[in-house]
Amino acid sequence: MSVEVAKTAGFCFGVRRAVDMAEHEAARHAGIYAYGEIIHNTHEIRRLAAKGVRTAQEISDIPDGASVLVRAHGVPAGCYDALRAKGCKVLDATCPFVAKIHRIVAEESKGGRKIVIFGSRNHPEVVGIQGWCEGSTVFETPEEVQQAADAGALPADTPVSVVAQTTINRKLWEKSIEILKKQCTNCKIFDTICNATDERQAEARLLAGKSDTMIVIGDKKSSNTKRLYEISKSLCHEVLYIEDAAELPQADREQLSQRHIGITAGASTPAWIIKEVSNMMSEETKIENGEDFAAMLEESFKTLNTGDKVTGTVIQITATDVQVDLGVKHAAYIPLGELSDDPAYKVEEQYKPGDEIEAVVVRVNDGEGTITLSKKRVDQLKGWETIETAKEEHTVVEGTIIEENRGGVVATAFGVRVFIPASQTGIPKDQPMAQLLKTKQSFYITEINRQRKRVVGSIRAVQQEARKAAAEKIWETIEVGQEFKGVVKSLTSYGAFVDIGGVDGMIHISELSWGRIKHPSEVVAIGDEVNVYVIGLDKENKKISLGYKRAEDNPWNIFKANYAVDDVATVKILKFMPFGAFAEIIPGVDGLIHISQIADHRIAKPDEVLTIGQEVEAMIIDINDEKKKVSLSIRAAMNGADDDADED
Structure with missing residues (x-):
C-alpha cells in the first residue's frame, strides 16, 4: 500500500488562529464562552470544552461580563453591540x-x-x-x-x-x-x-485522479470538507468520508493494503485526528515522498526554542501586536515594539494578512501556549552584514535618528543601532541636536565592535565629502556675474557669510541694502535662503565677494524712472543744516532744499518754517546724475501753484 497525503490537509491558518486564541484566552481568563462553534469539528469543540471553552448558541446564554470569543466564521455586526451591551469582553477570532x-x-x-x-x-x-x-x-x-x-x-x-x-x-x-x-x-x-480553499480543492482533484481510494477526513457539518468529498467523488471510484479513525471500518483497512491511497482533510480537521487515521491504517505507512506520515503530522506539534529563526504567515494585525501562524500548536505574536526601531515604521503599510514574515523566537511560554517573536532581531542579523560591508567599502548608509543622549545621537540602519558622537552630527555646538530626531540621515560607519554590539557613524564625514566635491565643482566653473541660491551661515558687523553649495562667500554690509543699515541682521538672518551673485573673485586665496542688492531695486533708478526736473513731489523733511534742509523724495533718495528755496521771504534758519518729519510740496530744480544729487525748491513749487491760479 502506498499513501499520499495532501500537503494542504488539516487546519488552514484562519482556523488554527481561532483554535490558538481559544486555548490561549481560556487559560488566561479561567474559561471563556464561544459565541457559536469556533470551527466545524465536533471532536475539536469537545477538546476545547475540556480546556474551558464553553459554546453558547444564543447571546442570551452568555452571562453578563463574560469573556466571549467570536467564531472563525464570523457573526453579524449587531452581535458585537449586543455582547458589549452585556458588558462582555469580545475576543474576535473571525478569519481575516x-x-x-x-x-x-x-x-x-x-x-x-x-x-x-x-x-x-x-x-x-x-x-x-x-x-x-x-x-x-x-x-x-x-x-x-x-x-x-x-x-x-x-x-x-x-x-x-x-x-x-x-x-x-x-x-x-x-x-x-x-x-x-x-x-x-x-x-x-x-x-x-480563500486562496487556501483553491489550493486545497486543486490538490484534491490531482490526488483523486490518480488514487484507487480517497479518504476525506472532516466533520459532516464542514462546508469545505463536503466540497473536497464532492470533488474526490467525481474523480475517484471509491471515496471514504470519515470524521475520525473510528469510522474507518476494519474490512476497508484490509482491502486498502494493496492500493494507492490518497488522503485529504478539511480546513477544520485537527492534525491529531489525521494522525489517528494514519496510525490505524498501518504502522509502516510511508508517504510517497519518503517521509514518515506520522512524523510529518508531528511537525504541527513541534516546539521551538529561544533564538530559532522562523518564517510564518501574518494572520492578524492588532493595535498591540502582529499575530503569526508558524504551523505549530502555540500562538505566535510579534509585539509592535519588536517590529522595528524606526519610529516612523507602520506595520499596516508593510504587511497584510497572508504575507510571509521572518522572525526570531525570543520567548516560549508553554504554560500559556504562546511564542513571542521579534522581527527586528532578524533585521539586525542581516543588518550587521550590510553595516560591516559598508565600513569595508566606505559606502554611505542611510538611517533614522531615534534618540538623543549627552554624547550624541543614535540612528537605526538595517535594524542595527549606530551611535553618532555630537562632534560627528554636523550640528554646530550652539544648536540643539534634537532637530535631527525622526529625520533620515546619511552617514559613514567609522567603527564596529561586533562583540560589544557597538557601531559608530559620522554624518559630518559625509557632509564634508559632499562639500568638498561641491566646492571643487564650483571653483572650476565660477565666474563674476554668476548667480547662486545660498544659505546665510553667519553674520558679522561688516557683512554676512553665505554658503553657495560647498563654498562660502561674503556679502559686504554695503551690498546688502540700497538704504542705510547699521547691521546685516536688519536685512538677513542665519538660515535664510538668499539669491546672490558674484561681484568679485580671488581664486588664489579662495575668496568670493557676493552681491545681494539688485540694480532693479536701486532707489536712484526708480527715482529717475518716475521724476524729472520741474516735477513737483511730496517730500518729507529729514534733517536741518545751516545752509538748508534735506528731504526724502522716495526711500533711498534725498534732495537738498537750500535755505534760499525754503520760503518766499528771507529766513535765518530752516527750522523757522519747517519741522522734522513734515511733508511739503517741493519742485525738482536740478538732478546731478553723476553725483546722484537732487536740488529741491519749496518756493518754486509755491510760485508754480500761484501761476496756475492766475491762469485760472
Missing part, C-alpha cells in the same frame, strides 16, 4: 479573509448597492456576512442565479456587488458570475474565495 468580506459588503451596501452572496444559505459564514449589509440575496448554485435572471429578479440597471463564501467551489462561482455579468450592466465582482 471573512472579516475582509464584512468590510466589503458594509461599504458597498452603504453606497446603495445590492449585495449578492454566493454560498450556502444557512452556513454560519453566510449568515454573518448578511449581518453586515442590507438587502442581500444568497444563491447556492448557478441554476438559482439563472432562474432569478429569467424571473426578472435581477433588473439590468440595478447596481449589484457580488461576494463569495470563502470555501465555495470555484467552478460554480465562475459559472454564476458569467450569468450575472450578462444580466446586470452595473455589476462589481469581489473574488473572496
